[in-house]
Amino acid sequence: MLRVKTLVPSLCRGVNTAATKTAHHVPTLSQINSSATLPNLQSPSQLAQSSHLETLLPTNEFTQIKPKTKRPLLSNSKYEDSTYQLPQYVQTIGEVVIATLRLDMDRIRAGPIAGSHYYAECKTQSLQFADEELSPSAKFFYEELSLPRTFTQWFQITALHTWILSVRMRAMPFKYGRNYQQKIIDRFFRDMELRLHDEMNVNSSRISDQYLKDYNSQLRGIVCSYDEGFATDDAVLATALWRNLFNAREEVDFVKLEAAVKYVRGQLYILSMMSDREFALGKFRFVPPQEIVERFTEEQIAKMKAVAKEEYEPKDGKKILPSQKSKLSYEN
Amino acid sequence: MSTPIKEAAKALVKVLESFPRETLTDLSFKETQLDRFRPLAGMTNPIREQKTSIKDIVAKVNPYQIKELEIKAVESSLTDEAIAQQTKALKNLMSNKYRDYYYVTDKLYRPQGNPIYYERLLADIHGESKENLFTGLKTVILGK
Numbered sequence: 001m002l003r004v005k006t007l008v009p010s011l012c013r014g015v016n017t018a019a020t021k022t023a024h025h026v027p028t029l030s031q032i033n034s035s036a037t038l039p040n041l042q043s044p045s046q047l048a049q050s051s052h053l054e055t056l057l058p059t060n061e062f063t064q065i066k067p068k069t070k071r072p073l074l075s076n077s078k079y080e081d082s083t084y085q086l087p088q089y090v091q092t093i094g095e096v097v098i099a100t101l102r103l104d105m106d107r108i109r110a111g112p113i114a115g116s117h118y119y120a121e122c123k124t125q126s127l128q129f130a131d132e133e134l135s136p137s138a139k140f141f142y143e144e145l146s147l148p149r150t151f152t153q154w155f156q157i158t159a160l161h162t163w164i165l166s167v168r169m170r171a172m173p174f175k176y177g178r179n180y181q182q183k184i185i186d187r188f189f190r191d192m193e194l195r196l197h198d199e200m201n202v203n204s205s206r207i208s209d210q211y212l213k214d215y216n217s218q219l220r221g222i223v224c225s226y227d228e229g230f231a232t233d234d235a236v237l238a239t240a241l242w243r244n245l246f247n248a249r250e251e252v253d254f255v256k257l258e259a260a261v262k263y264v265r266g267q268l269y270i271l272s273m274m275s276d277r278e279f280a281l282g283k284f285r286f287v288p289p290q291e292i293v294e295r296f297t298e299e300q301i302a303k304m305k306a307v308a309k310e311e312y313e314p315k316d317g318k319k320i321l322p323s324q325k326s327k328l329s330y331e332n
Numbered sequence: 333m334s335t336p337i338k339e340a341a342k343a344l345v346k347v348l349e350s351f352p353r354e355t356l357t358d359l360s361f362k363e364t365q366l367d368r369f370r371p372l373a374g375m376t377n378p379i380r381e382q383k384t385s386i387k388d389i390v391a392k393v394n395p396y397q398i399k400e401l402e403i404k405a406v407e408s409s410l411t412d413e414a415i416a417q418q419t420k421a422l423k424n425l426m427s428n429k430y431r432d433y434y435y436v437t438d439k440l441y442r443p444q445g446n447p448i449y450y451e452r453l454l455a456d457i458h459g460e461s462k463e464n465l466f467t468g469l470k471t472v473i474l475g476k
Contacts, residue, residue, distance in 0.1 A: 026441045026450045027431065036432035052414035054406035063401065148401045167440060174445035178475055225356050228457055231441065231450035234425045235352050239361040248359055250368060251405040254421040262430050269434035295433060332439065 026231045038294075044263040045289040048144040051255035055146040063150040064130035067199035073123070074116055074191075099322040106176050106280065106326050113282040115183035118165055122184075123191065125286060126157035140263075140289035145256045147246070151200055155192065156245050159219055161286065162188055163226050164264065168271040168279055172328065176280065189216070218244075230268070234261055259289075266293035273301070275308055277330035305331065340415035341373035347422045355457055372410075446476045 042050065074080040086094075098105065125137045128149055134142055147153050162184055169177040169184075193212060196202040202211065222244050229237030241260050246252050270287055271279070273296060278284075287293055296304075312330040314320065348369065351362045367377050424430075443449055455461040463471070 025454065029435075029437070032435050033428070033432040034435070036429055038429070038433055050417075052409060052411065052417055054409040056404050056406055058401055058403070060401055146403065148403065150401070167443075170445050170449060171440050171443035172445055174476060177443075177445040221356075224453070224457075227450065227453055228356065231454060233352075233428045234431050235428075237431075238425045239352075239354055242361050243354075243357065243359055247400065248361075248364070249403050250364055251403065252365075253405065254418045254425075258421040258424055261425060265430040265434040268436055268440065272436035272440045293434070332444075 027233075038292075041292060043290050043292045044259040044266070045140050045144055047262060048140070048256050048259035051253050053253045053255070055251070055253060057146055057148065059149075063148065065128065065149070065151060065154075065199060066130045068201075069198060070129070071194060071198050073120055080116055095322050104327075105323060106328055107179060109280065109326075110176065110179040110183045113280065114165075114169070114180040115187040117282045118180075118284070119162075119184050119187040119191070121284075121286060122158050122161035122165065122188075125161050126154050128154070136290060137286070137288055144289075145246075145260060146253070151195075153247075155215055155218075156222075156247070158188065159222050160226070160241075160245060160264070163223055164267050164271070164286075165284075166223070167227075167230060167268060168274070168284075171272075172276050172280065176328065180280070185219075234265075237261055237264065263289050269293060269295075273304070275305075275330045275332050276328040277312055277326055278308060280326065280328050336412035337372060337410070337415065338374050340412040340419070341369050344415055344419045344422070345369050345373045345375065347419055347426070350426065351422070372415075449476070 072080075078084050097103070124135070126141050128134055128138050128142060130149070141147050141157050142149050142153075147157075165184060166181045169180040171177065172180065189212060192215065193208060196208045196211060202208045225240040225243065226237070229240040238257050238261050241264070242248060242252055242257060245260060246257065267286055270293060271284065274284060308330045312326075345366065348362060348366050351365075353362055354360050370377050441450060452461075456463060
C-alpha cells in the first residue's frame with residue numbers, strides 16, 4: 001500500500017559507493033561559514049508563500065479524515081487531562097515513596113514528558129480533520145507547503161517532529177536519552193493504532209497491523225535519511241525531506257522545500273541552545289513556522305544560562321521536592 | 333516556447349546538475365527534477381530502461397492500496413520569474429546557508445549519549461567502513 005521511500009542502512013549498504021570519493025564527515029566549526037546570514041529575513045511560512053509557482057491540490061473524498069467519534073488528544077485517562085490536579089494527600093504519599101526508595105526521577109519522567117507531553121506537541125503540529133479549520137502550524141504544512149490532507153501525510157509530519165526531538169534526546173546522557181526516545185516512539189505507534197481504528201474506520205486488525213508495519217519501516221527510513229541530511233548539508237536534508245515529507249512528488253516547488261529546510265534547521269538550533277535539564281523537564285515548544293528564528297547573541301545566551309542557573313541551582317534554604325530532583329545538567 | 337523561459341530553465345538545469353546524488357536510495361531528486369526541467373530548457377531526456385520490481389507488481393494487485401493524490405504545479409505559473417526564483421532556492425540550499433546560520437555545535441553533532449553516532453552512520457552509508465557481525469550485535473544489545 002505505501003511505498004517505502006528509503007531503505008534501512010543495512011539494506012542499502014554499498015549502494016552507489018563508487019561515486020563517493022571524498023570522505024564524509026560531520027561539519028566542524030572550522031568548516032562552517034560563521035558569517036553566514038539568513039538569505040532573507042522571512043519566516044518559513046512567509047518564504048513558502050513568496051513562491052510564484054502555484055500548486056494544484058486535489059481533494060479526494062476517500063482520503064479525508066472524517067471521524068464519527070474523535071479521539072481525545074492523548075487518552076481518556078484522567079491523569080492525562082490538562083485540568084486534572086492530583087489530590088494533596090496522594091502527592092505527599094508519592095513524595096515520601098520517591099524519597100524513601102530513592103527513585104531515579106529522570107528515568108520515571110521519561111513517560112509523562114516524552115511519551116505524553118512531547119508526543120502531544122508533535123501530534124498537534126499537523127492534526128487536522130476534514131470539517132475543521134486548520135491550526136496555524138497545520139496551515140503551514142497543508143496550505144503553504146501544499147501537502148495533501150491525508151492520514152499518511154499527518155504521519156510524515158509527526159514523524160519529522162519526533163525525529164527533531166530525538167536528535168536532542170540523543171545528546172542527553174545515553175541512559176536517559178534512549179529512554180525518552182523509546183517512550184515517544186511507543187506512544188506514537190500506540191496512538192496511530194487507535195487513530196486508525198477510531199478515526200480512519202479501519203476495523204480489521206489484520207489490515208491496521210499491515211499499515212503499522214509499513215509505517216514502522218518508513219520511520220526507519222525517515223530517521224536514517226534525516227540523520228544523514230542533518231549531519232551533512234542542506235542539499236542532502238532537502239532531498240531527504242523531498243523523499244519523505246513531500247512524498248517524492250515530481251512537480252515539487254523548490255521554494256517550499258527551502259522553507260521546510262529552514263523550519264527544521266531553526267527548530268534544531270533552538271533545541272541545541274537548551275540545557276539537558278530544561279529539555280528533560282518538558283520546557284521545549286516548537287517554534288511556530290510563522291516566526292523567524294534568529295541566532296542568539298552572546299548576551300542572550302549568557303542571560304538564558306543565568307536564568308536556568310537561578311532556577312535549578314541548589315541553594316541553602318531552597319527546598320526541592322523529591323519528585324523534582326534531577327541529575328541532568330542545567331549548564332550545557 | 334518563448335526564450336526567457338528557456339534561458340531560465342537552462343540556468344536551473346545547470347544548478348541541478350551540481351546537486352548531490354542520493355546515496356541511500358535509487359529514488360533520485362536530481363534525476364527526477366532534471367527530467368522535469370530539461371524539456372523546458374530545450375534539451376532531451378536520456379532514455380532509461382523501465383524497471384518493474386516485484387514491489388510494483390504486488391502494489392498493483394493490493395486491494396488496500398491507498399491511492400496517492402496527484403499534486404501538480406499550475407503550468408501557466410511556470411514563468412521565467414518563477415523559474416529564476418526556483419533556481420535561487422536551489423542555490424540557497426547548495427550554499428548551506430541554513431546549516432551554517434543555524435550551526436548547532438558539537439552538542440548535537442557529537443551527542444553526549446553516543447558521540448560517534450553520525451560518523452558511524454555516514455561511514456556506513458558511504459561504504460567507507462562496514463559493520464561486522466560483532467559490532468552489529470553490540471549495537472543491538474547495548475543500543476550504541
